[in-house]
Amino acid sequence: MRTLDELIAQAPVFAGLDADALTLIAGCAKNVGFEEQELLFRDGEPADTFYVVRRGRVALELHTPERGGLVIETIERDDVVGWSWLFEPYRWHFDARAATPVRAIAIDGACLRGKCEDDKELGYELMKRFGHVMIDRLQHARVRLLDVYGVGVG
C-alpha cells in the first residue's frame, strides 16, 4: 500500500517536487473513487477541488441546447482534471464525468491556494506546472480547431 505522498509524486504534474512540498500537497489531498457516469464536478459550481486521475477515464463535457452534451476532452491516468481552482472566480467551466469507473486523488484547491500564498516558491513552482498542463491542452484544442480530418481543410 503506497502512501498518498508516493501517489502524488507519481503524477507528472507533481514529479520532482521535494518531500516537504509533497507532504504539504498530501495534506490537502485524499483518495476518491467515482462510479461510471458519476460527476466529479459540474459547470458553474465553485471550483474548490481538482483531481489527478489514477485509474479510468474522465470526460469533460459541455452542454448546449442544440447539440446536447459534447465530450470535448478526456483525461486519463496521471493527468490533471481542473485548473479553475487556481484562478478567480474559482468556478468550473464544464462538467467532469467519470466515463469509466475512476480512482483519483482529490486535492482541495482552496487549501492548496492558501499554502501557495504562504510559500511563494511552492506557489511559483505549481503555477509553472499547471501552466504547462494548460498550454498543452490549449495547443491540442487549437490543433483540433483545424478539423484536420474533415473535408475542405485549409
Place this chain on the structure above:
Amino acid sequence: MTPVPYRVVSRRPETADTWTLELEPLDESIRPRAGQFDMLHAFGIGEVPISTSGDHEGDGPLTHTVRAVGAVTRALCALEPGAVVGVRGPFGTEWPLAEAVGGDLVVVAGGIGLAPLRPAIRHALGRRDDYGAVSVLVGARTPEDLLFVEELERWRARLDVEVDVTVDAAAVGWHGRVGLVTTLIPGAVFDPASAAALVCGPEVMMTFVVRSLVDRGMPLERIWISMERNMRCAVGHCGHCQLGPTLICRDGAVFPAAAMTRLMEVREL
C-alpha cells in the same frame, strides 16, 4: 499506360462518406502491396489515386477504401456491384514491413489514413511473431467517422495488440477517448530504440505525430509517413505531385520521415 478493367464485386459503407470497394479483374490483375496505391478510373469522369486497403499479399480481391470528396470519388463510391472501373497500378513505395521485423511496431492513423495502414496492420497481426509489441493508435473526427469499426474491435479483443482510439469530439455517451491523436503516444507501449512507426493521415497531423514520436526518443529514420500531393499520372511524368526534390508518386508515397520533415516545414512548398 491504360487502365485495365475491374468489376465491382462489393461495396461496403464505412462511414457517411466513405466506402470500401472490392474489385475483381476482368483479365489482367494488379497486386498492390501495403503502402502502394492504384489509379482508379471512373470512365468518362476521371481518375484518382487510392491506396490499397486490402491484404498485403495473397489473391483476395483488389480492395480500396474511398472517401467521396470530389467528382471522381463520388462516382466511384456510387458504383453498384457489377459496374466496371479502370485500374492502373500498382504504384509507389511500400510500408517497410520487412525492415520493421524484430522490433516493436507503432501504427498511427488519422482519419482516412487508417485505410492505407490496414494492409500493414493485417500483415503484422498475421505474422505476429515477426514483431515485438504492436500498437495501433487511431485518431478520427468523431466516433461516426471511424473506419473499419468491426475490425478495430476484433483487433482490440486480441491480447497481442494494443488498439487505442481517440476522436476530436463526441456526443456524451462515447466511452472512448477525446483528444488529439498525439495524446495516445506517450502511453503507448513500445521501445523507442527498436520500434518502427508507420504514420498516415493529414499532413499537419503527421507533423505533430512525428514530433511526439521523436519526443519519445524515436529516431526519424525509424518513422515512415505517407505523403499526399496532387498525384495525377502516377508514373512521374505529369509534374503535379512534386514536393521539393521528390515526385511523390514515384519516390513515395511512403517516405522515411527523415526525408520529409525539412520539406514539410517550408510553407507552400
Place this chain on the structure above:
Amino acid sequence: MAELRTADADTHVMGPDGLSTLVETLRREGYRVVGPTVRDGAIVLDEIESADELPHGWTAHSEAATYRVERRADDAVFGWAVGPHSWKQELFPSRVRLWRAAQPTGGPPAIDEESPPERPLALLGARSCDLHAIAIQDRVFLEGRYVERDYALRREGAFVVAVNCGEPGGTCFCTSMGTGPRAESGFDLALTELMDGGHRFLVEAGSDRGRLVLAALPIREATSDDREAALGITDAAAERMGRQLETAGLPELLAANLDHPRFAEVAERCLTCGNCTLVCPTCFCSSVDDVNDLADGSSERWRSWDSCFSTEHSYIHGGSVRRSPRARYRQWLTHKFGTWFDQFGTSGCVGCGRCITWCPVAIDVTEELAAIRATDGEVDRAHAG
C-alpha cells in the same frame, strides 16, 4: 578553339539551294518536315513543304519582354537564335488524345490507344540548346521506369537537322549552361551557315541515317578552311551571349534559400501567367481530362500542357498547396535549376532565354538567381515556415 567531333569525311559543304534538296529528300523519305517560318511577326515552327518557307533574310531581336523580327542585310536563313516555339510542340503537343474507350452494351469498356502519327517527324533547324532540351525531355519521358507512349511514338524515328548558332539572341545563355552554341550530339545532320566567302552550309552527319540523306544532297567535300570558318562561327557566338549565369552549386544554393526574400519581391511583378512554362522547351507538366459522350457512353482521355503557375497544379482535396504567386514562382525556379537534378539527374534549364524574352514583365531568371546568390542566406521572416 573547339575540337572537331565529326570525322572530316562526314563534313561537307552545300550551297543555299541545298536546303531545298534537303527538304525535298526528307519529304520524299516520308518525313513530316517541321522548320522555322515567319508568321504573325515571329519566327515560329511549323510544317514546311519547301525550303522557300524558311526565314530567308530574317532575324529576330530578343530582350527581356521584347521580341521583334527584322529584315537582315543578307539572305541568311538561320541568322537568329530561338523563337517562341520549341520542338516540344511537336514531340509533346499541347493537347493530344491518348485513348478512347468504347462502351459496348453489357461489356467492359474497350480501350483503344491513339495511333502513332502517320509520318515520322523531321526537325529542321534545331539549335544546340533545343537538342539538350529534347535530351532532357527524353530523360523524363523515356528513361525512367515508365515510358510516355505518345512522346515515344513521336520521338522514335524523328530525324534531327541541327543548326549551329552564329547569332545568339539577347537573352541567350547556353554557354553558361554548357548546352551550346555548337551541337555536339543528338542530331542526324548538323548545319553551320557560312556567309563570308559565299553563302553556304557546312554539313556534318551525326548518324548513319544522316549519312544516307547527306548522300542525296548537292555537296562537295569541306576544305579545312570551311571547317575553320564553321568553328569560328560558333566560337564567335559563344563570345556574344546576351546573358550569363553562374551555375556552380545552384541546386544547393536554392535548397538553402527557399525562404529568400527575393521570391516575395519577384512575386510582386510575376503575373503567374505561365508564359515561361509554355515557351520553355523542357517544361513537361501536363494534366489529363476525360471527355464523355453522353450518347454512346464512350469516353476519351486527353492530355494537355499544364503549368505550375496555376493554383490547380498543386490542388489536393480541400485546396491548393501553392497559393501565393511567391510559392508558384519559387516552385518553377527551384525546379528548373535545382530539384530537377534530384528528380532527373540533369538541369532543367538549357539557357535558351525564351522565358526571359516572353515574360510580359521581363522577369529574368539569370538576374533572379544572381540576386539570390549575392544575398545567399537572407531569410524572409514574413513568409518563412
